[in-house]
Amino acid sequence: MNALWTSAEIAAATGGTASSAFEANGVAFDSREVGPGDLFVALKGEATDGHRFVAQALSQGAAGVLVSQPVDGPHISVSDTTAALDALGAASRARTSAKVIGVTGSVGKTSVKEALFAAFDRAVPGQTHRSLKSYNNHVGVPLSLSRMPRDTRFGVFEMGMNHAGELRALTQLVRPHVALVTTVALAHGAFFADEAAIADAKAEIFEGLVPGGTAVIPYDNPHRDRLIAAAEEYAGQIVTFGRDPAADVYAREGKAGPRGTFVQAKLRGAELGFTVALPGEHWITNALAVLAVVEAAGGDLAAAGLALAELSGLPGRGRRLTIRLPDGDALLIDESYNANPASMRATLAMLGQERGRKVVILGAMRELGPDEARHHAELAAPIAAADVGLALLVGPEMKALAEALEGRIDLVHVPDAAAAAAQASSLIAPGDAVLIKGSNSIGLAGVVDALAGG
Template sequence: MTLWTAAEIAAATGGTATADFSVDGVAFDSREVGERDLFVALTGEHTDGHRFLDQAFAQGGSGAIVSQATPRPSVQVGDTFAALEDLARAARARVSGKVIGVTGSVGKTSTKEALFAALDRAPGVKAHRSVKSYNNHTGVPLSLARMPADTDFAVLEMGMNHPGELAHLTTLVRPHVALITAIAPAHTEFFPDESAIADAKGEIFRGLEHGGTAIVPYDSPHRERLIAAAKPYAGRIVTFGLNREADVNAADAMTVRGGGSFVNAQVGGRALSFTIAQPGRHWVSNALAVLAVADAVGADLALAGLALAEMGGLPGRGARIEVGVGDRDSGGKAIVIDESYNANPASMRATLAVLAQETGRRVAVLGEMRELGEQSAEYHAGLADAVIAARVETAVLVGEAMRPLAEALEGRVDFVHVPAAAQALDRVRALIRPGDAVLVKGSNGVGLSRLVSGLANGMS
């Protein structure tokens, strides 16, 4: 099914079509353009998408949105970023299915993926989601512009690192259901305290469709603040959490063989028992959020439970990779837990708790946490107890901001402190042994994903 025609793009953006074309996808990164895609030539401080028009069409692109003259099939507009937002609004306006907005300090991408898996599982249902972590001022309109007109369920992730960002993004998404996964210290460089983070996350409720549902984490110390933020906009407020007072709660949750959890949940007075493939108590909370949303949009809860049981880890967010150790003939293996995409104090503690469940020797490769502002040293040093509780035998600390943690671990846990991911890879290759469990976690900018790739591509 065609996603957009040139005439539809022109009508949505107020632009002028220079040729008749149709597209099946949308991209603003020329490297991601595929067959029959629309390329949006965004301009910025450091680059200009118009420079990559030839590349985009060479890779199979069918048309472009441009603000400069080109002989290529295109829709000419005054501002390509404004046009992308206009296309997003048009995409949202033509969809009659249920739209779900997801935000939170931690767990939003994993929960978004779990929600998509739960909703997409039903026969005949067409579900759509944000790809990767496209959750910012360009990623959200791109995800909307990619949404087919016949979508039954859309799950759209929204992020922010400054006040006011979500207030704008949620007016593009206009969710029927808005979920906040959790509030935790993240981007604290831009906020005076955690309450301000909660207020910024609560902006998601401002875009709720009339009568929409707000879903709030019951276990958060900011629960009442979030409920107050939702009340002016939501027709219904639902809480989820481990506490049995939550509307959707875990009556019982126990760890099962392999590290996942078996959960007896209560969903609006109904009982549901299911297994979560992913390890960690934080995944129980994520799963309850999934059930709360599924119930709010009238989806099949049993199918949602099955999706949670079968969901594997995501690259950078819990994927488990078996890597060879030693010479190629030895057959030695170790497990790498890939949490390299991002990190803040709450997610660090949660994944260290997952590492604690592993058998064998535990190795933690921990990259610095960024955008923590004046409290950065305190947050880093504060991870020492979690490292010790996880019974880490050796820690590899990466980045200058990890120095306070190194000082806090002195004499308590064996560790090495290196400046960058390249040196960390050499250290891990030297110390890893068969049977080890290696957690890799840090802010994305540290580059620990390259360390994971280096381990996965061969240890010998």
């Protein structure tokens, strides 16, 4: 059977009723993404109702639609489309024989998820599946599960959260064989009492492990022991990774340079030397996490090393672009998708290794809680350590950092991304290395587009 889903299978999984027989080769809940042969799931959200877009989805070639009210065209009728999407994701997980990996963490989970996909896909091309984009929430995770092909051998699923209890629900859907926490740091701090509470929320991922499953934990993190204690109840084995030689998977050697990072890794059953194509000290740790998971899942370590050597940055997460200027080019490092204090420090350290004048276009870090001003002001130290010559700061939350940097470097502070986009090109010179980073809600992707054309 080549179809991803038949209408009979969808009806059986969701408890719905099929209007007619059809086959679907994809699943989507955003009508803009619907293509020929897809199942369109008409979700009811706070802002809009997907049922308004059923006709559009069918006109774009949807094979059928999943709905909770009468419509024309081939459909599966259910009482609640959100619950039905959960059920479809659960049915996909139940039928697969794939090794399933769950990934969460305060920093790096999307990048590591993509690196894991590359590692497994290098060994078994076309038989590895992963969450697309950052589909990591209560609708993104079941959507990603429901899209998993029947013959998948490795499935990699990102899970995110900003409140306690969210990961508990998601991991019960994913039921990973291997569950990874990349790190614990201050992210979404406005919703938690402290970092220990964030660690507890991240540790919920272990609750969904299949019997005998593996928990993969960052050894160098200050909350390591808390994560281990949480994992012990659910994991058949616990594997740690980090720079410290006491970790199960560690770097005997790690040299980060501006064009890549060499790592000599000691694993539980092997030793591997390789180069990570992406620069930055944080990619040493990311690579160790990838290898720890690949080894735990029974994957091909040699293929993983080759995949790490071929990685390229994702839009908003390390993509390197060229800014064309009248008298020469400048380097643009696109980290515009998200930001918290830990990821800011890591990317600023990476910027410090680049040649030429260093320029930062930094947007506010959101959801940091009552210490927001202090966390922004404390970026002054890593900015100085990176030898930044010019800072364009975006958003009112950046006032504290602007005050901390006043008189120390060239400084421009603007209210929003539109103002930043209007001024940025006039501030950049040939040979500059420009880092753009901020919380996604600031909209710095527009500044990236303005400078490099998308």
